[in-house]
Amino acid sequence: MDPIQNPYAPGAGTPPPELAGRDELREQVRIAIERVRAGRSTKSVLMVGLRGVGKTVLLDRIRDDAMAVGFQTMRVEAPEHRSLPAILAPELRQALLKLSQNEQARDLARRALRGLAGFVGALKVRYDDIEVGLDFDPEPGLADNGDLEHDLQALLEVVGQAAAKVNTAFVMFIDEMQYVAEDQLAALISALHRTAQRQLPVVLVGAGLPQLPGRMGSAKSYAERLFDFPEIGPLTHDDAAIAIVNPARAEGVEYDRAALERIIQATQGYPYFLQEWGKHCWGAADESPITVKDVETASVSAIAALDESFFRVRFDRLTPSEKKYLRSMAQLGSGPHRSGDVAHELQREVQSVAPIRSKLILKGMVWSPSHGDTAFTVPLFDEFMNRIMPGDDWRT
Numbered sequence: 230m231d232p233i234q235n236p237y238a239p240g241a242g243t244p245p246p247e248l249a250g251r252d253e254l255r256e257q258v259r260i261a262i263e264r265v266r267a268g269r270s271t272k273s274v275l276m277v278g279l280r281g282v283g284k285t286v287l288l289d290r291i292r293d294d295a296m297a298v299g300f301q302t303m304r305v306e307a308p309e310h311r312s313l314p315a316i317l318a319p320e321l322r323q324a325l326l327k328l329s330q331n332e333q334a335r336d337l338a339r340r341a342l343r344g345l346a347g348f349v350g351a352l353k354v355r356y357d358d359i360e361v362g363l364d365f366d367p368e369p370g371l372a373d374n375g376d377l378e379h380d381l382q383a384l385l386e387v388v389g390q391a392a393a394k395v396n397t398a399f400v401m402f403i404d405e406m407q408y409v410a411e412d413q414l415a416a417l418i419s420a421l422h423r424t425a426q427r428q429l430p431v432v433l434v435g436a437g438l439p440q441l442p443g444r445m446g447s448a449k450s451y452a453e454r455l456f457d458f459p460e461i462g463p464l465t466h467d468d469a470a471i472a473i474v475n476p477a478r479a480e481g482v483e484y485d486r487a488a489l490e491r492i493i494q495a496t497q498g499y500p501y502f503l504q505e506w507g508k509h510c511w512g513a514a515d516e517s518p519i520t521v522k523d524v525e526t527a528s529v530s531a532i533a534a535l536d537e538s539f540f541r542v543r544f545d546r547l548t549p550s551e552k553k554y555l556r557s558m559a560q561l562g563s564g565p566h567r568s569g570d571v572a573h574e575l576q577r578e579v580q581s582v583a584p585i586r587s588k589l590i591l592k593g594m595v596w597s598p599s600h601g602d603t604a605f606t607v608p609l610f611d612e613f614m615n616r617i618m619p620g621d622d623w624r625t
């Protein structure tokens with residue numbers, strides 16, 4: 230079939246042709262941010278889920294929804310090895326400049342920009358990766374303590390006051406939140422705590438890997454009272470069917486029932502895999518309807534494509550000992566696995582491999598669903614590890 234018309238969109242953060250199965254969560258977030266605008270108590274929302282389940286595209290969609298009804302927003306992604314103030318400052322500045330164009334909010338938004346200047350000046354020593362243009366001179370005593378926890382509180386307070394002035398809310402979208410260092414997470418949590426106490430319209434909508442709630446709780450014990458952690462998982466059978474069928478139908482193409490079932494089974498409903506299978510089924514079929522035979526052909530090329538991209542980018546970031554650790558996990562099956570069993574598979578003591586496990590958690594490759602358990606953050610990664618390091622050679 231015509232490759233130009235292929236509607237599927239596998240890729241990191243690439244919007245799908247049909248965002249299936251997430252309406253309830255969108256509505257939940259919509260209510261949360263509308264409540265904050267109305268000055269009512271609400272919890273910030275942190276969506277957690279494995280790699281490729283659709284956190285980023287959902288975050289972006291929710292942001293579009295929010296902007297469409299007049300919320301002030303900013304969006305950042307926390308990369309590994311960068312400080313939170315460094316990633317926040319430029320986006321805060323943009324958002325405040327925009328807010329300052331509004332006549333009624335101008336004075337407070339400008340005050341917030343002066344706060345930002347103080348914030349950046351005072352924190353530059355500690356976080357030398359901050360780079361941002363400043364539009365105003367700092368206001369002495371405003372967010373310029375040099376202590377992130379204090380200064381972020383003060384800054385978000387003025388931001389909240391400016392937003393309140395024009396009857397909107399300031400919504401911060403932060404992706405990949407598991408990479409934010411714990412002391413900086415703590416500062417963010419306590420700043421949100423303060424704005425909540427003051428009933429100021431500031432709210433966070435974030436996304437991250439499943440280790441995020443645990444990290445938040447150890448950063449600040451009261452975090453669970455301030456945040457909801459909805460889980461984003463694979464799509465249900467029916468939603469997975471919608472994700473596959475609707476985009477093709479819009480192009481006049483149908484699937485055989487059995488073909489559809491085969492795709493849902495192979496992908497286990499994981500959004501990234503659904504897009505990849507859809508794309509390759511389209512490529513394999515000569516005509517509508519797409520058949521089981523087409524799916525069989527497509528499965529081979531879809532897996533090869535995933536091995537070259539989705540899985541590969543993760544694998545290439547691993548050291549040899551980390552690869553070995555993950556390969557041992559894969560040897561044991563899809564998991565979760567006891568640390569002792571993984572160590573046993575490696576013929577090592579648990580303590581001696583604990584540092585490797587910790588590094589893998591920091592890199593976001595694995596997480597700990599409960600004490601002493603280890604699970605992959607990438608769906609079907611066990612099968613990939615067995616494909617890329619076949620046989621027994623990896624043990625030597």
Ligand SMILES: Nc1ncnc2c1ncn2[C@@H]1O[C@H](COP(=O)(O)OP(=O)(O)OP(=O)(O)O)[C@@H](O)[C@H]1O
Binds near residue numbers: 245247251
């Ligand atoms: N609800 C959905 N229905 C159909 N396809 C989806 C859905 N959500 C995401 N996708 C598709 O899945 C792929 C992965 O989405 P996305 O990058 O948002 O995942 P993610 O959870 O952010 O992954 P990562 O943890 O690797 O950043 C994209 O190709 C996207 O189009």
Ligand SMILES: [Mg+2]
Binds near residue numbers: 241285286404
């Ligand atoms: Mg993402």
